[in-house]
Amino acid sequence: MTRGFDADCLATREILNRVGDKWSVLVIVILGDGMRRFNDLKRSIDGISQRMLTLTLRSLERDGLVKRTVHPTNPPSVDYELTPFGRTLLAPVAELALWAQRHRPEVQRARDAYERAEKGTGRAGKR
Amino acid sequence: MTRGFDADCLATREILNRVGDKWSVLVIVILGDGMRRFNDLKRSIDGISQRMLTLTLRSLERDGLVKRTVHPTNPPSVDYELTPFGRTLLAPVAELALWAQRHRPEVQRARDAYERAEKGTGRAGKR
DNA sequence: CTGGATCCAGGCCGATACTG
Protein backbone atom coordinates (compact mmCIF):
# COMPACT_ATOMS: atom_id res chain seq x y z
CA MET A 1 0.00 0.00 0.00
CA THR A 2 2.96 2.25 0.47
CA ARG A 3 4.99 1.18 -2.52
CA GLY A 4 4.03 2.85 -5.76
CA PHE A 5 1.22 4.66 -4.04
CA ASP A 6 2.10 7.99 -5.58
CA ALA A 7 2.61 6.43 -8.96
CA ASP A 8 -0.77 4.75 -8.78
CA CYS A 9 -2.44 7.97 -7.82
CA LEU A 10 -0.75 9.72 -10.66
CA ALA A 11 -1.93 7.05 -13.08
CA THR A 12 -5.44 7.43 -11.75
CA ARG A 13 -5.37 11.15 -12.07
CA GLU A 14 -4.05 10.80 -15.60
CA ILE A 15 -6.93 8.56 -16.61
CA LEU A 16 -9.48 10.77 -14.93
CA ASN A 17 -8.12 13.78 -16.72
CA ARG A 18 -8.47 11.93 -19.98
CA VAL A 19 -11.92 10.61 -19.27
CA GLY A 20 -13.09 13.41 -17.02
CA ASP A 21 -13.20 16.07 -19.68
CA LYS A 22 -16.45 17.48 -20.81
CA TRP A 23 -17.50 14.87 -23.37
CA SER A 24 -15.40 11.69 -23.33
CA VAL A 25 -17.63 9.67 -21.04
CA LEU A 26 -20.70 10.59 -23.00
CA VAL A 27 -19.04 9.39 -26.18
CA ILE A 28 -17.81 6.20 -24.53
CA VAL A 29 -21.21 5.36 -23.12
CA ILE A 30 -22.94 6.00 -26.43
CA LEU A 31 -20.38 4.03 -28.38
CA GLY A 32 -20.89 1.27 -25.83
CA ASP A 33 -24.15 0.65 -27.66
CA GLY A 34 -22.40 0.06 -30.96
CA MET A 35 -20.84 1.72 -33.96
CA ARG A 36 -21.89 5.24 -34.85
CA ARG A 37 -21.20 7.77 -37.57
CA PHE A 38 -19.92 11.26 -36.93
CA ASN A 39 -23.07 13.26 -37.39
CA ASP A 40 -25.00 10.49 -35.74
CA LEU A 41 -22.91 11.07 -32.62
CA LYS A 42 -23.22 14.80 -32.97
CA ARG A 43 -26.97 14.57 -33.05
CA SER A 44 -27.04 12.11 -30.16
CA ILE A 45 -25.11 14.33 -27.83
CA ASP A 46 -26.81 17.60 -28.61
CA GLY A 47 -24.88 20.50 -27.24
CA ILE A 48 -21.47 19.40 -28.43
CA SER A 49 -19.75 21.38 -31.14
CA GLN A 50 -18.20 19.53 -34.03
CA ARG A 51 -14.89 20.83 -32.87
CA MET A 52 -15.17 19.22 -29.46
CA LEU A 53 -16.55 16.01 -30.93
CA THR A 54 -13.59 15.82 -33.27
CA LEU A 55 -11.10 16.55 -30.52
CA THR A 56 -12.72 14.07 -28.15
CA LEU A 57 -12.76 11.31 -30.75
CA ARG A 58 -9.15 12.03 -31.69
CA SER A 59 -8.08 11.82 -28.10
CA LEU A 60 -9.90 8.55 -27.59
CA GLU A 61 -8.52 7.17 -30.82
CA ARG A 62 -5.06 8.23 -29.82
CA ASP A 63 -5.30 6.27 -26.60
CA GLY A 64 -6.50 3.17 -28.40
CA LEU A 65 -10.00 3.32 -26.95
CA VAL A 66 -11.85 4.10 -30.15
CA LYS A 67 -11.41 2.82 -33.68
CA ARG A 68 -12.03 5.13 -36.61
CA THR A 69 -13.05 3.69 -39.97
CA VAL A 70 -13.24 5.78 -43.12
CA HIS A 71 -15.47 4.63 -45.98
CA PRO A 72 -14.29 6.10 -49.31
CA THR A 73 -17.85 6.62 -50.51
CA ASN A 74 -19.44 9.76 -51.84
CA PRO A 75 -20.26 11.59 -49.71
CA PRO A 76 -17.62 10.19 -47.38
CA SER A 77 -18.69 8.65 -44.11
CA VAL A 78 -16.73 7.71 -41.01
CA ASP A 79 -17.58 5.13 -38.40
CA TYR A 80 -16.49 5.20 -34.80
CA GLU A 81 -16.61 2.28 -32.40
CA LEU A 82 -15.04 1.18 -29.15
CA THR A 83 -12.04 -1.08 -29.47
CA PRO A 84 -11.94 -4.19 -27.28
CA PHE A 85 -9.59 -2.21 -25.09
CA GLY A 86 -12.08 0.61 -24.94
CA ARG A 87 -14.75 -1.82 -23.86
CA THR A 88 -12.74 -2.74 -20.79
CA LEU A 89 -13.12 0.85 -19.68
CA LEU A 90 -16.87 0.67 -20.15
CA ALA A 91 -17.41 -1.37 -16.97
CA PRO A 92 -15.70 0.96 -14.48
CA VAL A 93 -17.26 3.95 -16.12
CA ALA A 94 -20.68 2.34 -15.94
CA GLU A 95 -20.02 1.72 -12.26
CA LEU A 96 -19.37 5.38 -11.69
CA ALA A 97 -22.32 6.32 -13.84
CA LEU A 98 -24.54 4.15 -11.69
CA TRP A 99 -23.24 5.84 -8.57
CA ALA A 100 -23.93 9.21 -10.13
CA GLN A 101 -27.48 8.32 -11.06
CA ARG A 102 -28.27 6.82 -7.68
CA HIS A 103 -26.74 9.52 -5.52
CA ARG A 104 -27.43 12.66 -7.43
CA PRO A 105 -30.36 13.66 -5.23
CA GLU A 106 -28.25 13.07 -2.13
CA VAL A 107 -25.49 15.29 -3.48
CA GLN A 108 -28.05 17.90 -4.33
CA ARG A 109 -29.48 17.77 -0.82
CA ALA A 110 -26.03 18.01 0.75
CA ARG A 111 -25.29 20.99 -1.40
CA ASP A 112 -28.48 22.74 -0.41
CA ALA A 113 -27.85 22.00 3.25
CA TYR A 114 -24.36 23.43 2.93
CA GLU A 115 -25.66 26.62 1.41
CA ARG A 116 -28.17 27.02 4.20
CA ALA A 117 -25.71 26.25 7.00
CA GLU A 118 -23.28 28.71 5.50
CA LYS A 119 -25.64 31.57 6.16
CA GLY A 120 -26.23 30.60 9.77
CA THR A 121 -22.60 30.23 10.83
CA GLY A 122 -21.37 33.48 9.45
CA ARG A 123 -19.28 31.99 6.67
CA ALA A 124 -18.50 34.06 3.65
CA GLY A 125 -21.12 32.52 1.44
CA LYS A 126 -19.96 34.15 -1.70
CA ARG A 127 -21.47 32.37 -4.63
CA MET B 1 -32.28 1.99 -22.06
CA THR B 2 -33.91 4.82 -23.94
CA ARG B 3 -35.78 6.41 -21.07
CA GLY B 4 -33.82 8.87 -18.99
CA PHE B 5 -30.73 8.19 -21.03
CA ASP B 6 -29.83 11.81 -21.48
CA ALA B 7 -30.56 12.60 -17.86
CA ASP B 8 -28.36 9.74 -16.71
CA CYS B 9 -25.55 10.87 -18.94
CA LEU B 10 -25.88 14.36 -17.57
CA ALA B 11 -25.73 13.05 -14.02
CA THR B 12 -22.66 11.06 -14.90
CA ARG B 13 -20.98 13.99 -16.48
CA GLU B 14 -21.83 16.10 -13.49
CA ILE B 15 -20.20 13.66 -11.12
CA LEU B 16 -17.18 13.28 -13.34
CA ASN B 17 -16.75 17.00 -13.47
CA ARG B 18 -16.84 17.11 -9.71
CA VAL B 19 -14.52 14.20 -9.21
CA GLY B 20 -12.53 14.56 -12.40
CA ASP B 21 -10.80 17.76 -11.45
CA LYS B 22 -7.14 17.86 -10.77
CA TRP B 23 -7.07 16.78 -7.12
CA SER B 24 -10.39 15.42 -5.83
CA VAL B 25 -9.67 11.77 -6.50
CA LEU B 26 -6.29 12.01 -4.88
CA VAL B 27 -7.87 13.46 -1.76
CA ILE B 28 -10.63 10.87 -1.74
CA VAL B 29 -8.23 7.99 -2.08
CA ILE B 30 -5.95 9.31 0.64
CA LEU B 31 -8.86 10.00 2.98
CA GLY B 32 -10.02 6.47 2.25
CA ASP B 33 -7.18 5.42 4.53
CA GLY B 34 -8.54 7.44 7.41
CA MET B 35 -8.74 10.87 8.96
CA ARG B 36 -6.09 13.43 8.07
CA ARG B 37 -5.17 16.95 9.06
CA PHE B 38 -4.78 19.79 6.61
CA ASN B 39 -1.02 20.04 6.40
CA ASP B 40 -0.81 16.29 6.61
CA LEU B 41 -2.82 16.12 3.40
CA LYS B 42 -0.80 18.88 1.88
CA ARG B 43 2.43 17.00 2.52
CA SER B 44 0.94 13.74 1.28
CA ILE B 45 -0.07 15.12 -2.05
CA ASP B 46 3.04 17.10 -2.85
CA GLY B 47 2.52 19.45 -5.71
CA ILE B 48 -0.81 20.82 -4.55
CA SER B 49 -1.02 24.42 -3.39
CA GLN B 50 -2.82 25.24 -0.18
CA ARG B 51 -5.27 27.13 -2.27
CA MET B 52 -6.24 24.12 -4.36
CA LEU B 53 -6.33 21.86 -1.32
CA THR B 54 -8.71 24.25 0.38
CA LEU B 55 -10.91 24.56 -2.67
CA THR B 56 -10.95 20.82 -3.25
CA LEU B 57 -11.84 20.06 0.36
CA ARG B 58 -14.53 22.73 0.35
CA SER B 59 -16.06 21.29 -2.77
CA LEU B 60 -16.06 17.79 -1.31
CA GLU B 61 -17.48 19.02 1.96
CA ARG B 62 -20.14 20.92 0.10
CA ASP B 63 -21.28 17.76 -1.62
CA GLY B 64 -21.41 15.83 1.64
CA LEU B 65 -18.49 13.58 0.77
CA VAL B 66 -16.05 14.88 3.36
CA LYS B 67 -16.54 15.92 6.96
CA ARG B 68 -14.53 18.79 8.41
CA THR B 69 -13.85 18.94 12.15
CA VAL B 70 -12.28 21.96 13.80
CA HIS B 71 -10.48 21.52 17.12
CA PRO B 72 -10.35 24.80 19.04
CA THR B 73 -6.82 24.15 20.30
CA ASN B 74 -3.77 26.36 20.06
CA PRO B 75 -2.49 26.23 17.45
CA PRO B 76 -5.79 25.29 15.81
CA SER B 77 -6.07 22.02 13.91
CA VAL B 78 -8.65 20.70 11.49
CA ASP B 79 -9.41 17.10 10.65
CA TYR B 80 -10.84 15.86 7.39
CA GLU B 81 -12.40 12.48 6.82
CA LEU B 82 -14.74 10.79 4.39
CA THR B 83 -18.36 10.67 5.39
CA PRO B 84 -20.19 7.34 5.08
CA PHE B 85 -21.64 8.79 1.91
CA GLY B 86 -18.16 9.64 0.69
CA ARG B 87 -17.10 6.07 1.33
CA THR B 88 -19.71 4.81 -1.09
CA LEU B 89 -17.88 6.71 -3.78
CA LEU B 90 -14.62 5.09 -2.82
CA ALA B 91 -15.51 1.75 -4.41
CA PRO B 92 -16.27 2.99 -7.95
CA VAL B 93 -13.29 5.30 -7.83
CA ALA B 94 -11.05 2.46 -6.72
CA GLU B 95 -12.42 0.47 -9.64
CA LEU B 96 -11.38 3.15 -12.06
CA ALA B 97 -8.06 3.59 -10.30
CA LEU B 98 -7.38 -0.11 -10.73
CA TRP B 99 -8.16 0.15 -14.42
CA ALA B 100 -5.81 3.08 -14.70
CA GLN B 101 -2.97 1.29 -12.98
CA ARG B 102 -3.41 -1.88 -15.00
CA HIS B 103 -3.81 -0.30 -18.39
CA ARG B 104 -1.51 2.66 -18.23
CA PRO B 105 1.24 0.91 -20.21
CA GLU B 106 -1.28 -0.11 -22.84
CA VAL B 107 -2.51 3.45 -23.20
CA GLN B 108 1.07 4.61 -23.47
CA ARG B 109 1.78 2.08 -26.18
CA ALA B 110 -1.34 3.04 -28.10
CA ARG B 111 -0.31 6.64 -27.89
CA ASP B 112 3.16 5.93 -29.18
CA ALA B 113 1.79 3.82 -31.99
CA TYR B 114 -0.57 6.64 -32.92
CA GLU B 115 2.27 9.12 -33.08
CA ARG B 116 4.28 6.82 -35.29
CA ALA B 117 1.39 5.97 -37.59
CA GLU B 118 0.64 9.65 -37.94
CA LYS B 119 3.97 10.26 -39.61
CA GLY B 120 3.57 7.39 -42.04
CA THR B 121 0.13 8.35 -43.32
CA GLY B 122 0.85 11.97 -43.97
CA ARG B 123 -1.21 13.34 -41.12
CA ALA B 124 -0.39 16.71 -39.66
CA GLY B 125 1.42 15.44 -36.60
CA LYS B 126 1.76 18.77 -34.94
CA ARG B 127 2.74 18.19 -31.33
C1' DC C 1 -20.77 14.63 -44.69
C1' DT C 2 -16.54 15.07 -42.13
C1' DG C 3 -13.67 17.59 -40.60
C1' DG C 4 -9.55 21.56 -40.25
C1' DA C 5 -8.23 26.57 -38.86
C1' DT C 6 -8.85 30.60 -36.40
C1' DC C 7 -10.53 33.81 -33.00
C1' DC C 8 -12.09 34.66 -28.54
C1' DA C 9 -14.14 34.27 -23.75
C1' DG C 10 -14.23 32.14 -19.28
C1' DG C 11 -12.59 29.19 -15.81
C1' DC C 12 -8.97 26.57 -13.65
C1' DC C 13 -5.06 26.64 -11.27
C1' DG C 14 -0.43 28.26 -9.42
C1' DA C 15 2.43 31.79 -6.85
C1' DT C 16 2.59 34.98 -3.52
C1' DA C 17 1.36 37.77 0.35
C1' DC C 18 -1.40 38.38 4.38
C1' DT C 19 -4.62 37.06 8.65
C1' DG C 20 -6.21 34.81 13.14
Next chain:
DNA sequence: CAGTATCGGCCTGGATCCAG
Protein backbone atom coordinates in the same frame (compact mmCIF):
# COMPACT_ATOMS: atom_id res chain seq x y z
C1' DC D 1 -1.49 25.69 11.69
C1' DA D 2 -5.17 26.70 8.65
C1' DG D 3 -6.78 29.32 5.94
C1' DT D 4 -8.22 33.96 2.73
C1' DA D 5 -7.24 37.48 -1.08
C1' DT D 6 -5.37 38.84 -5.26
C1' DC D 7 -3.10 38.61 -9.60
C1' DG D 8 -1.98 36.46 -13.78
C1' DG D 9 -1.14 32.69 -17.21
C1' DC D 10 -2.74 28.81 -19.55
C1' DC D 11 -5.91 25.79 -21.34
C1' DT D 12 -10.61 24.36 -22.41
C1' DG D 13 -14.18 24.86 -25.11
C1' DG D 14 -17.65 27.58 -28.17
C1' DA D 15 -18.62 30.10 -32.72
C1' DT D 16 -17.60 30.72 -37.16
C1' DC D 17 -15.63 30.16 -41.56
C1' DC D 18 -13.44 27.21 -44.94
C1' DA D 19 -12.04 22.72 -47.47
C1' DG D 20 -12.10 17.92 -49.37
